[in-house]
Amino acid sequence: MVDISMVENILWEDYYKIAWVNIMTGEYHFVKILDTDEEKPCLAARNIYEYSKLVVSTGLVPEEDIEQYQRCTNREYILSEVLRKRKRITVDFRRFIGLSRKWVRLEIVLPHDFSEASPWAVYTWKESDSQTANINDALRMLSQCFHKILKVDLEHDTHQVIKAYPDDISPANGFSAVFSQWVRNNIDKGCVFSEDIAGLKSFLEPARLRQRFQDSRDCLRLRYRRNYGGEFRWVYMELIPSIEYSTDNPVIMLYVRDIHDDYVAELHRQKALEYYCNYDTLTGLHSRFCYNTFCCGFEGHGGALAVLFADVNGLKYTNDTFGHEQGDRLITGFAEALSQKFGTECCYRISGDEFVMLSDHISRDDFIRQAMEFHKEIQEMSVPMASVGFVWRDGVKSVDELVRIAESRMYDDKHEFYKVHPEMKR
Secondary structure (H helix, E strand, O other): OOHHHHHHHHHHHHEEEEEEEEOOOOOEEEEEOOOOOOOOOHHHOOOOOHHHHHHHHOOOOOHHHHHHHHHHHHHHHHHHHHHHHOOOOEEEEEEEEOOEEEEEEEEOOOOOOOOOOOOEEEEEEEEEOOHHHHHHHHHHHHHHOOOOOEEEEOOOOOEEEEOOOHHHHHHHHHHEEEEEHHHHHHHHHHOOHHHHHHHHHOOOOOOHHHHHHHHOOOOEEEEEEEEEEEEEEEEEEEEEEEOOOOOOEEEEEEEEOOOOOHHHHHHHHHHHHHHHHOOOOOOOOOOOOHHHHHHHHHOOOOOEEEHHHHEEEEEHHHHHOOOOOHHHHEEEEEEEHHHHOOOOOHEOOOOEEEEEEEEEEOHHHHHHHHHHHHHHHOOOOOOEEEEEEEEEEEEEEEEHHHHHHHHHHHHHHHHHHHHHHHHOOO
């Protein structure tokens, strides 16, 4: 036999305040109160909603909790939850009890006979246990990362704003109680970067979300650009099913956080890394990595190919005699001459003093003419900057094979160079 009175006593001891409240008029009657000096001024309130305001104005709620407390204890919010047929409304917040700041849970419970004719509910307040307090502290820290938090009902296309910038929830800026309309208004007002609109629409498509969360409850994420104060900034939108999510109650949580500064910095790092991979930092020509990429790509289809192989003359001699700075000038000077003749897009520095020109879109006659002109220009220098060899073939299947032919011809040219300048052979 269950001792009803014992159960009632236990429940009674759990709560430090209990009130019987008419949620329509706000009329209230405390059946158990917190007997403290700071609580007494609040009891002068004419209705429960005024009571909640006095709790704030008398300093019983910490400043960082006021917005959450006011939003969840006002009449409009509570009535909206009742209309959604919620039988229990829960609000967690911190308040001062004596000299201590403690986590408190306010629960509004609707009895079975609740109706428009008898709109009375039970309000209960109790201190949260340590685990609940720790969870709430963690959630509070997490919420500070997001500037927008919504609870979205996919079935009824409605939403509850938990956190947002004031301008975001202004009707003048397109705010709507209908979630899909709010999204459309934001797009129509130019709040979403044009290239990201299609992705955002697809991401928030209700049927897709319901199917996705039926199969998996993992978080969904979208990165897009949003206009804030006249500047498009990168933001992250994250969607996750609410703890109460079900097929019949498809409610999700929507979080948005600004990632602009970190993401732009990451893009710059990636761009710099991409540049270092694809380009030689000294000369600005394509790197060995790009050369290998071209070889792999070309060998997939084959065809006609022009190759010029060059090796800078006397680089070690220059470095040893005049210093590495002068050696760098020799390298950059030749790189500039090569790119001016053939174009930067087809020139590669593949090692310290070796360069290759590769082109699969030049005719044989044009290439031979340009290569001979280039060789002549170098030979007319008092000390030729480089030795070169070149070849053009059709039906090429292996780039390396053609490069070896050009390299062999370069060594013939190098041999002639050393005949005239033996002092540079090192």
